[in-house]
Amino acid sequence: METTATETGAARTGGWGRVFRGNRGLWITAAVAVVALAGGLVLGRFVISPIDAAAGAGAPDPGLVTVPVEFGELSNDVTLRGDVGYTDAVELKIDTSTFTGPAVVTGQVPETGAELDRLSVALEVAGRPVIVLPGALPAYRTLRIGVSGPDVLQLKETLAAAGIGVGDAASDVFDEATALAVGELYNQVGYPAPDAEEGVAETVIAAEDSVRMAEQSLADARAALAVAGQGPSAIEVREADNQIASLDRQVAAADAAGEDSSDLRDQLALAQLQRQALDAPRDTSAEQAAVDGAIAGVETANASLAEARQAALPYLPASEVLYLEDLPRRVDAVDVERGTALEGAAMTVSGAAVELTGTAAAADVELLEVGAEASFELPDGAAHRAVIVAIEPAEDGGRTVISFEPDPLSPEQMEQVLGTNVRIEVPVGATDGEVLSVPYAALTAGPGGESRLEIVTGDPRDGESAETRMVTVETGLAAGGYVEVTATEGDLAEGDLVVVGS
Structure with missing residues (x-):
């Protein structure tokens, strides 16, 4: 039995040896882990983290909080945000009520950024120009001979300011001088004046014929009056005298011959009466009445001709003029193109001046005033000067609108800042x-x-x-x-x- 136990122990020892030799790497790893754990436990009893050390330490002695006295310029600024754009942007709508067909854009379409000024052609519609003129009252009717009103006065003042003679610029009546001035307006913009309405030319021709006929009738009546007022001609007087002398001889010869001369005496008496009638003043009332009637006819014909000719003078359709305030204006956007029918707004224009607009709270508004200087930052970081030009309180009690006028910007700078929102600084107080x-x-x-x-x-x-x-x-x-x-x-x-x- 002892031999058997020894052999069994040896067998077990050899088995564990084989296990250790077959898993040597695993056993080494396990041994390292055990050693590291033991070392960590030992070091943990002696090493304390800074956080734990601070937590275990008492509060530091209180000190004084101080700041250094500074030396430099001191300024108080109001800061607000603002948008850069052109002033008074409006949509332009062209009156197309006078067109009989489609109002097709045929030319003169401006590009974005173009300027519209006095006598500029904003657009060409159906071959006709839309002429820009300065004015606050919009065109609402066609202006022609005989009309009057504030729109006529505005037109005459505008044309006079452009150097075009209008006659009496203070009158609000569209007269012949105004019509001729409108013709010159079209001449300066390079377009013919509008054609006269249908039938006007034929009316003028007929009126001219009537004048010629009336003048001829007057000439004939005056000739008849002249003839009637001249009395008998020398031939008529001589013939009458000769007839009396002849009859007188015949009466004498008959009496000498003892013949009856009573019939001859009657003829002689009649000839003598006719001769006396030649010397008496003639009645020309009929001829004078004919002359008077012919004169009236000429006057009537001339009045009709003048009226017809006035109807043929230049006029200004409402569709061919566009009144704008504060010229020049800049074209911001064009909503039409050549070949399309005009519907709605044709374009958006604004004032040519650059405006910077922001809003401010009531507390800041009290520190601001018109004329105060400000600055805003350009994309390159440079500060650009501006001046407050208007302070408009909101009607609903909201934020107040502050309008600034920037110093001139170059085209490149304007392209960079147009439509952007910038920060505006307004110094409201500064040390000397x-x-x-x-x-x-x-x-x-x-x-x-x-x-x-x-x-x-x-x-x-x-x-x-x-x-x-x-x-x-x-x-x-x-x-x-x-x-x-x-x-x-x-x-x-x-x-x-x-x-x-x-």
């Missing part, structure tokens, strides 16, 4: 040069209500036992949490440490 300043929190009130500063002359870390001194000051401009201070009692200099807390 460099001054000493401290935070508001550094000021304390003395027994007499004076402002004081506590200056640390020792080590602030000493807390309440630190050495300090009091300086009485006079305050000035406050801005950005700092206030201007001037020492009235005691010394104060840049870099002095002032107490703001403990």
Whole structure:
């Protein structure tokens, strides 16, 4: 039995040896892990982390919170956001009521960025121009001979300002001089004046014929009156005298021959009466009445001709004029193109001047005024000057609209900032040069209500036992949490440490 036990133990020992030799790497790893765990437990009893050390330590001794006195310029600014754009943008709609067919755009389509000024052609519709003129009253009717009103007065003032003669510019009547001025307007923009309405030309021709006929009738009547007023001709008088002399001889011859001369005597008496009638004044009332009627006929014909000719004079259709205020205007967007029918707005225009517009709260508005200078940042980081030109409170009590006029911008700068939202700084107060300043929190009130500063002359870390001194000051401009201070009692200099807390 003993031999068997020994053999069994040897067999077990050999089995464990085989297991160890077959898994040597695993056993080594396990051994390293055990050693590391034991080492960590030992070191953990002696090593303490900074956080644990701080947690176990007591609170540090309280010190004084200080800031240095600063020296430099101090300014108070109002900051707001604003949009850069052109002034007074409006949509333009062209009156197409006078067109008998489709209002097709045929030319003169402006490009974005183009300027519209006095006598510019904004658009060409159905071969006709839309002429830009300065004015506040829109075109709402065709202006022609005989009409009157404020729109006529606006047209005449506009044409006169453009150097086109209109006769009496103070009159609100569209007369012949105004019509001729409209013709010159079309001549200057390079288009013919509108054609006369259908039938007007034929009416003028007929009126001219009527005048010629009336003038001929007058000439004939005057000739007849002249003939009637001249009396008998020399031939008529001579013939009458000869007839009397002949009859007188015949009567004498008959009496000498003892013949009956009574019949001859009757003929002689009649001839003598006719001769007397030749010397009597003639009645020309009929001829004069004919002349008077012919004169009236000529006057009527001439009046009809003048009326017909006036109807043929140049006129201004409402569809061919566009009144705009504050010229020149810049084209911001074009909504039509050549060959398309005109419907709705043709384009959007704005003032040529650049405007910067922002809004401000009531508290900031109180610090702003028209004429105040401001600045905004360009894309390259440079500050660009602007001036407040208008402050318009909101009717609903909301934020107030502030309008700025920037200094001139180059085309490149305008292209970069147009339509962008920028930050605007408006200085509303500034010191006259460099001054000493401290935070508001550094000021304390003395027994007499004076402002004081506590200056640390020792080590602030000493807390309440630190050495300090009091300086009485006079305050000035406050801005950005700092206030201007001037020492009235005691010394104060840049870099002095002032107490703001403990």
